[in-house]
Amino acid sequence: xxxxxxxxxxxxxxxxxxxxxxxxxxxxxxxxxxxxxxxxxxxxxxxxxxxxxxxxxxxxxxxxxxxxxxxxxxxxxxxxxxxxxxxxxxxxxxxxxxxxxxxxxxxxxxxxxxxxxxxxxxxxxxxxxxxxxxxxxxxxxxxxxxxxxxxxxxxxxxxxxxxxxxxxxxxxxxxxxxxxxxxxxxxxxxxxxxxxxxxxxxxxxxxxxxxxxxxxxxxxxxxxxxxxxxxxxxxxxxxxxxxxxxxxxxxxxxxxxxxxxxxxxxxxxxxxxxxxxxxxxxxxxxxxxxxxxxxxxxxxxxxxxxxxxxxxxxxxxxxxxxxxxxxxxxxxxxxxxxxxxxxxxxxxxxxxxxxxxxxxxxxxxxxxxxxxxxxxxxxxxxxxxxxxxxxxxxxxxxxxxxxxxxxxxxxxxxxxxxxxxxxxxxxxxxxxxxxxxxxxxxxxxxxxxxxxx
Amino acid sequence: xxxxxxxxxxxxxxxxxxxxxxxxxxxxxxxxxxxxxxxxxxxxxxxxxxxxxxxxxxxxxxxxxxxxxxxxxxxxxxxxxxxxxxxxxxxxxxxxxxxxxxxxxxxxxxxxxxxxxxxxxxxxxxxxxxxxxxxxxxxxxxxxxxxxxxxxxxxxxxxxxxxxxxxxxxxxxxxxxxxxxxxxxxxxxxxxxxxxxxxxxxxxxxxxxxxxxxxxxxxxxxxxxxxxxxxxxxxxxxxxxxxxxxxxxxxxxxxxxxxxxxxxxxxxxxxxxxxxxxxxxxxxxxxxxxxxxxxxxxxxxxxxxxxxxxxxxxxxxxxxxxxxxxxxxxxxxxxxxxxxxxxxxxxxxxxxxxxxxxxxxxxxxxxxxxxxxxxxxxxxxxxxxxxxxxxxxxxxxxxxxxxxxxxxxxxxxxxxxxxxxxxxxxxxxxxxxxxxxxxxxxxxxxxxxxxxx
Numbered sequence: 001x002x003x004x005x006x007x008x009x010x011x012x013x014x015x016x017x018x019x020x021x022x023x024x025x026x027x028x029x030x031x032x033x034x035x036x037x038x039x040x041x042x043x044x045x046x047x048x049x050x051x052x053x054x055x056x057x058x059x060x061x062x063x064x065x066x067x068x069x070x071x072x073x074x075x076x077x078x079x080x081x082x083x084x085x086x087x088x089x090x091x092x093x094x095x096x097x098x099x100x101x102x103x104x105x106x107x108x109x110x111x112x113x114x115x116x117x118x119x120x121x122x123x124x125x126x127x128x129x130x131x132x133x134x135x136x137x138x139x140x141x142x143x144x145x146x147x148x149x150x151x152x153x154x155x156x157x158x159x160x161x162x163x164x165x166x167x168x169x170x171x172x173x174x175x176x177x178x179x180x181x182x183x184x185x186x187x188x189x190x191x192x193x194x195x196x197x198x199x200x201x202x203x204x205x206x207x208x209x210x211x212x213x214x215x216x217x218x219x220x221x222x223x224x225x226x227x228x229x230x231x232x233x234x235x236x237x238x239x240x241x242x243x244x245x246x247x248x249x250x251x252x253x254x255x256x257x258x259x260x261x262x263x264x265x266x267x268x269x270x271x272x273x274x275x276x277x278x279x280x281x282x283x284x285x286x287x288x289x290x291x292x293x294x295x296x297x298x299x300x301x302x303x304x305x306x307x308x309x310x311x312x313x314x315x316x317x318x319x320x321x322x323x324x325x326x327x328x329x330x331x332x333x334x335x336x337x338x339x340x341x342x343x344x345x346x347x348x349x350x351x352x353x354x355x356x357x358x359x360x361x362x363x364x365x366x367x368x369x370x371x372x373x374x375x376x377x378x379x380x381x382x383x384x385x386x387x388x389x390x391x392x393x394x395x396x397x398x399x400x401x402x403x404x405x406x407x408x409x410x411x412x413x414x415x416x417x418x419x420x421x422x423x424x425x426x427x428x429x430x431x432x433x434x435x436x437x438x439x440x441x442x443x444x445x446x447x448x449x450x451x452x453x
Numbered sequence: 454x455x456x457x458x459x460x461x462x463x464x465x466x467x468x469x470x471x472x473x474x475x476x477x478x479x480x481x482x483x484x485x486x487x488x489x490x491x492x493x494x495x496x497x498x499x500x501x502x503x504x505x506x507x508x509x510x511x512x513x514x515x516x517x518x519x520x521x522x523x524x525x526x527x528x529x530x531x532x533x534x535x536x537x538x539x540x541x542x543x544x545x546x547x548x549x550x551x552x553x554x555x556x557x558x559x560x561x562x563x564x565x566x567x568x569x570x571x572x573x574x575x576x577x578x579x580x581x582x583x584x585x586x587x588x589x590x591x592x593x594x595x596x597x598x599x600x601x602x603x604x605x606x607x608x609x610x611x612x613x614x615x616x617x618x619x620x621x622x623x624x625x626x627x628x629x630x631x632x633x634x635x636x637x638x639x640x641x642x643x644x645x646x647x648x649x650x651x652x653x654x655x656x657x658x659x660x661x662x663x664x665x666x667x668x669x670x671x672x673x674x675x676x677x678x679x680x681x682x683x684x685x686x687x688x689x690x691x692x693x694x695x696x697x698x699x700x701x702x703x704x705x706x707x708x709x710x711x712x713x714x715x716x717x718x719x720x721x722x723x724x725x726x727x728x729x730x731x732x733x734x735x736x737x738x739x740x741x742x743x744x745x746x747x748x749x750x751x752x753x754x755x756x757x758x759x760x761x762x763x764x765x766x767x768x769x770x771x772x773x774x775x776x777x778x779x780x781x782x783x784x785x786x787x788x789x790x791x792x793x794x795x796x797x798x799x800x801x802x803x804x805x806x807x808x809x810x811x812x813x814x815x816x817x818x819x820x821x822x823x824x825x826x827x828x829x830x831x832x833x834x835x836x837x838x839x840x841x842x843x844x845x846x847x848x849x850x851x852x853x854x855x856x857x858x859x860x861x862x863x864x865x866x867x868x869x870x871x872x873x874x875x876x877x878x879x880x881x882x883x884x885x886x887x888x889x890x891x892x893x894x895x896x897x898x899x900x901x902x903x904x905x906x
């Protein structure tokens with residue numbers, strides 16, 4: 001029986017062109033991560049359910065892909081739970097493992113498990129797939145790649161500064177010059193919440209702020225009013241509407257809140273560091289930046305395009321103080337950033353910033369004039385390949401037009417022609433596929449000519 | 454509550470050193486795949502059950518990791534099947550997807566699904582993880598990386614020749630000079646089977662041969678005797694015991710079997726091609742090479758060390774004629790090879806062939822003498838990093854000994870020292886961590902000195 005073959009909804013096949021563009025981004029990320037002293041690690045796709053569950057809230061738990069226990073173990077399925085509608089218990093009875101949902105919880109597990117093999121501060125990066133059982137929809141996938149760089153075990157502000165530099169370096173190398181790197185500090189947001197009497201609703205205060213871009217300042221103010229005992233619409237609206245947010249003013253209203261004063265000092269140090277070390281992209285303190293995740297405790301950061309706002313943030317991160325404590329390891333301050341690979345891809349595509357050479361499947365093609373001619377020229381091909389240049393040998397001795405057509409479809413720049421005539425005369429013909437120009441070279445000269453192309 | 458954190462049995466965390474060694478291998482593979490004109494693709498970890506099942510035999514089906522359906526869908530669990538012991542039906546009722554078991558079946562699905570977007574012959578490579586619910590044991594993992602290169606849609610012998618060249622090029626670049634690349638042909642094995650009257654038991658004949666290394670020639674002969682109607686122990690033993698297997702002799706006994714004569718011709722063409730194109734490692738026709746997988750139909754190949762035989766084959770492959778027909782695409786001859794990443798790793802480790810630089814977490818460390826000094830020297834650090842050299846800035850302004858200790862643990866070669874004194878004098882101190890030697894450089898000269906290290 002034959003099957004109509006399709007990849008599952010929410011997943012993607014990557015064909016060569018798309019993958020080479022993705023890998024172009026990933027290579028620039030990896031190269032910069034290394035240049036900034038980060039080391040790469042990998043964790044498995046499979047994690048124990050006990051590692052994954054109860055970390056992302058009950059909605060998150062539902063989105064963790066569960067692996068069915070193998071073999072006879074499924075016999076232990078808890079039918080009573082199923083019948084009584086207790087799906088969680090039923091799932092637990094047939095599944096002990098799941099697919100990782102992000103790179104952060106596995107990192108916390110990793111750091112705790114390997115704490116004696118790691119040298120702290122531990123600067124690690126990780127580029128791996130994660131899985132979420134979200135309803136598949138446009139631009140949202142069940143399997144996607146996360147790219148994270150974190151430093152665990154250092155509360156030095158140097159880490160924030162280095163991460164900002166790295167963001168700028170990576171995005172600059174990708175060709176982006178019109179981005180804005182917004183920073184803020186959870187300590188400042190907490191200070192604001194306290195100032196307006198929302199001490200007991202700090203996370204709600206932050207969540208409300210996080211929605212400014214979606215629902216506008218006025219609706220956010222309405223939400224905050226409901227959870228604040230000392231609300232002043234005018235003052236908060238002023239603070240949030242400032243074009244250039246005023247740290248001096250905030251310092252004044254936080255005068256009695258030492259944590260928030262420290263937070264302002266940290267932002268000050270960062271801004272001051274970059275006052276003379278110019279970045280290619282803009283760095284801006286933005287009091288409206290909140291970031292949704294609730295584990296952040298210090299600086300937060302987000303990157304987006306100033307001109308292409310539809311795509312949203314292409315990177316974000318921040319400092320967190322307590323990530324590994326769920327895995328028995330306390331007092332490990334961490335700070336990290338992540339890169340939104342799919343959105344960066346989109347933005348590069350829409351900005352026409354992918355280099356042209358990525359369109360080539362390979363650089364050169366050797367036309368096929370039979371195995372004897374190929375055998376003769378083979379050592380020369382070896383030499384070209386040893387110089388890390390890409391050469392495909394056309395598989396069959398068929399009409400040249402068909403072979404050129406194959407080269408054309410792969411955007412090959414040059415076809416290497418070596419038939420009976422060329423062999424007799426000790427020459428090689430190089431055909432430029434763009435111009436159609438054909439040039440003769442002596443056998444001992446053509447490699448140099450090829451390499452130069 | 455705190456959790457004792459561990460990765461699941463049968464899976465692995467990769468710490469920086471091990472991962473950098475793995476990636477060293479993968480980079481050489483990827484570079485060569487590209488140089489030989491292969492294009493990279495990726496398929497998702499998740500595949501539909503209909504794609505995965507019924508492809509690997511009933512034992513294989515058991516080893517496919519099944520994903521539990523999400524949310525309310527598990528309510529459709531077929532309790533009756535479970536109670537009656539029909540586990541397969543029960544599993545089907547709660548699972549529609551699985552994790553890919555190898556790269557070959559997803560490739561067949563991919564080629565069939567995207568046949569109109571692909572240009573044939575399609576040369577693709579793929580380096581991705583696969584999952585098998587094997588019992589975890591030493592050296593066998595539930596999650597591991599496969600590295601495959603295949604050509605789909607060409608029956609030219611040039612493909613076999615190119616794959617052999619690529620094997621040799623890759624293993625040579627990894628430092629292996631003592632390998633043997635054994636080739637054989639399923640058509641020859643079929644010819645043998647027919648010659649001894651095992652026409653109806655060809656796969657059993659091949660499976661028996663495949664066990665020579667494990668159980669010895671004599672036991673293999675006993676097995677073959679049972680399935681052969683025209684058995685001659687003496688003749689078969691002679692054929693299999695030849696030091697140099699004799700193609701001319703085989704041609705004689707296959708005289709009436711045109712398929713097997715063609716098979717011998719193919720092996721002849723391959724050997725003839727390499728008679729003057731010398732490989733670094735040995736290429737040998739080996740009549741005892743059988744390879745277990747039953748989808749091979751033509752040339753087969755296997756690579757192993759001549760000296761370190763305990764590790765077994767580190768690569769293998771062959772030609773197959775009918776891989777995509779299960780997905781509605783017929784007449785697509787394919788040929789491919791794979792690389793055993795874990796075994797190559799082991800062999801490199803045991804042969805002491807990993808380059809030393811892999812031990813370094815990063816090349817240079819900047820000692821921390823406070824944020825002001827770092828701010829001053831920051832543009833110089835940018836310049837070093839822009840030349841793709843790895844620099845870590847020590848996060849805290851603490852005692853130098855502690856900082857040097859951190860550098861030592863990461864095998865850093867040079868620490869860059871720039872404190873108040875150096876700043877006053879416009880110099881930079883470079884400390885060689887191996888010799889302890891410290892040298893002064895003018896600010897405008899030290900980058901060149903660093904780059905040269």
